[in-house]
Amino acid sequence: MSRNYFKIAVLPGDGIGPEVTNESVKILKVIGEVFNYTFKFEYGMIGAEAIFQTGNPLPEETLEICRDSDAVLFGAIGDPSFDNNPDAKVRPEQGLLKLRKELGLFANIRPLKTYTSLIEKSPLKKEIIEGTDIQIFRELISGIYFGEKFTEENGDYAYDVCRYSREDIVPIIHMAFKEAQKRRKKVTLIDKANVLDTSRLWRKISKEIAQEYPEIELDFMFVDNAAMQLILHPKQFDVIVTENMFGDIISDEASVIGGSIGLLPSASIGTSNALFEPIHGSYPQAKGKGIANPVASILSTAMMLDHLKLEQAADKLRTAVEHAVENKYVTVDLNAKQFYSTSEVGDFIADYIKYSEKIYYNFENIKIGKSTIV
Numbered sequence: 001m002s003r004n005y006f007k008i009a010v011l012p013g014d015g016i017g018p019e020v021t022n023e024s025v026k027i028l029k030v031i032g033e034v035f036n037y038t039f040k041f042e043y044g045m046i047g048a049e050a051i052f053q054t055g056n057p058l059p060e061e062t063l064e065i066c067r068d069s070d071a072v073l074f075g076a077i078g079d080p081s082f083d084n085n086p087d088a089k090v091r092p093e094q095g096l097l098k099l100r101k102e103l104g105l106f107a108n109i110r111p112l113k114t115y116t117s118l119i120e121k122s123p124l125k126k127e128i129i130e131g132t133d134i135q136i137f138r139e140l141i142s143g144i145y146f147g148e149k150f151t152e153e154n155g156d157y158a159y160d161v162c163r164y165s166r167e168d169i170v171p172i173i174h175m176a177f178k179e180a181q182k183r184r185k186k187v188t189l190i191d192k193a194n195v196l197d198t199s200r201l202w203r204k205i206s207k208e209i210a211q212e213y214p215e216i217e218l219d220f221m222f223v224d225n226a227a228m229q230l231i232l233h234p235k236q237f238d239v240i241v242t243e244n245m246f247g248d249i250i251s252d253e254a255s256v257i258g259g260s261i262g263l264l265p266s267a268s269i270g271t272s273n274a275l276f277e278p279i280h281g282s283y284p285q286a287k288g289k290g291i292a293n294p295v296a297s298i299l300s301t302a303m304m305l306d307h308l309k310l311e312q313a314a315d316k317l318r319t320a321v322e323h324a325v326e327n328k329y330v331t332v333d334l335n336a337k338q339f340y341s342t343s344e345v346g347d348f349i350a351d352y353i354k355y356s357e358k359i360y361y362n363f364e365n366i367k368i369g370k371s372t373i374v
């Protein structure tokens with residue numbers, strides 16, 4: 001029997017996190033009405049906000065709410081008062097890292113596509129980026145992020161250890177191959193196997209696993225070259241799989257292809273929990289101004305719906321987002337001449353889900369606050 005009741009943990013976090021997450025919650029409520037699902041939202045504190053209020057970037061209560069949920073909707077994390085203070089022992093990011101680790105979210109999936117109406121927005125040439133469609137699989141709970149760390153008392157010496165074991169690598173490599181089966185049948189492992197032992201382990205294990213997927217082409221690329229290839233010839237990539245830090249870096253780089261980092265969603269998947277978050281950060285300069293792009297959070301919500309096996313609702317949501325973007329119903333990062341606020345973009349997408357083709361695309365009416373529905 002299919003389910004229609006879901007517990008969603010909502011962790012808005014810092015900076016623009018609460019604003020963009022609000023739009024996703026608004027949209028989930030509408031999806032609930034239209035498709036007859038009940039979403040129960042439980043809010044939790046995380047990051048700088050949680051440090052200010054409790055001294056802990058991930059209070060136990062928040063962790064419990066997440067463990068007990070069908071999915072976690074996460075906003076953003078980070079605050080300038082910590083970024084500018086290297087001595088701070090307790091940091092907002094620790095909250096997110098601990099949450100990923102505690103929930104066992106080993107695979108971070110970051111899809112990247114171009115929108116026709118935004119091609120001109122990218123600093124890269126149209127012919128290079130048009131039609132790009134990449135799925136990045138980033139390992140999320142091992143490697144240098146989670147190895148032993150040390151800073152000497154005098155502050156002149158520090159290290160971070162990068163460590164991987166077979167168990168960390170096998171599941172995400174399988175996920176990448178399985179995804180490639182549904183797509184263009186190519187997996188590229190990004191590593192630094194000419195220098196790093198951990199990278200050589202990734203190569204060895206992925207070659208072994210490749211035997212089980214004879215129809216998939218497995219390619220290897222050093223991360224420095226990949227950084228260049230991504231913007232020289234992004235269409236050569238189908239599924240990318242890589243370790244934690246390389247994945248962090250190349251996914252920000254890849255966001256330039258899509259026109260704005262404000263568009264890119266992600267899903268972090270574990271064996272019993274899953275978390276959905278935009279790939280962008282907390283953008284503190286924009287906090288509370290209503291200018292943040294909610295699309296990355298909203299598309300993360302679509303990934304959440306897929307994960308909950310509500311594929312029809314997920315498709316509808318993605319279509320609604322495409323309508324907003326292709327009709328230039330976007331925030332200032334995507335159109336500096338004519339733009340809409342965070343909540344106006346959310347409303348437009350919510351209305352499309354509710355009324356679909358009944359929406360009358362009269363942007364002037366929308367701008368002056370008249371109803372958009374005829």
Ligand code: IPM
Nearest residue numbers: 077078093096097248279281
């Ligand atoms: C991301 C972020 C995080 C990371 C930070 C906030 C810890 O940059 O999700 O990509 O580095 O993983």
Ligand code: MN
Nearest residue numbers: 248249252279
């Ligand atoms: Mn990042």
